[in-house]
Amino acid sequence: xxxxxxxxxxxxxxxxxxxxxxxxxxxxxxxxxxxxxxxxxxxxxxxxxxxxxxxxxxxxxxxxxxxxxxxxxxxxxxxxxxxxxxxxxxxxxxxxxxxxxxxxxxxxxxxxxxxxxxxxxxxxxxxxxxxxxxxxxxxxxxxxx
Numbered sequence: 848x849x850x851x852x853x854x855x856x857x858x859x860x861x862x863x864x865x866x867x868x869x870x871x872x873x874x875x876x877x878x879x880x881x882x883x884x885x886x887x888x889x890x891x892x893x894x895x896x897x898x899x900x901x902x903x904x905x906x907x908x909x910x911x912x913x914x915x916x917x918x919x920x921x922x923x924x925x926x927x928x929x930x931x932x933x934x935x936x937x938x939x940x941x942x943x944x945x946x947x948x949x950x951x952x953x954x955x956x957x958x959x960x961x962x963x964x965x966x967x968x969x970x971x972x973x974x975x976x977x978x979x980x981x982x983x984x985x986x987x988x989x990x991x992x
Contacts, residue, residue, distance in 0.1 A: 895956035
């Protein structure tokens, strides 16, 4: 299996474009990471994303100016190479969640298809169980088919 990971940021829309306050015009940047697991022999994939959080405006502003997230964190927090240590999540949670812990849930969730092959990858299992799953869902919701 291969395990590529990719950290990412995504701009959020500005709250009020017409506001004269410069701080209100700074667009927030949301931070998250993707996990992708590829099983080489079958060419099957599992994907999951970490939880996301909004970066402080001062960090967001640097990123929007083209500064890489790790470098922006180092500048704002007075650190060196923080992306290889606790990362943004560790800095902002003051160590409650470190970089490794941040990725664990997403990695586990990306493995779910491989842990449940019969419902993710086997076509015959999916075809045979679709009606049963729908019936079970309707029954548990208290409705009749």
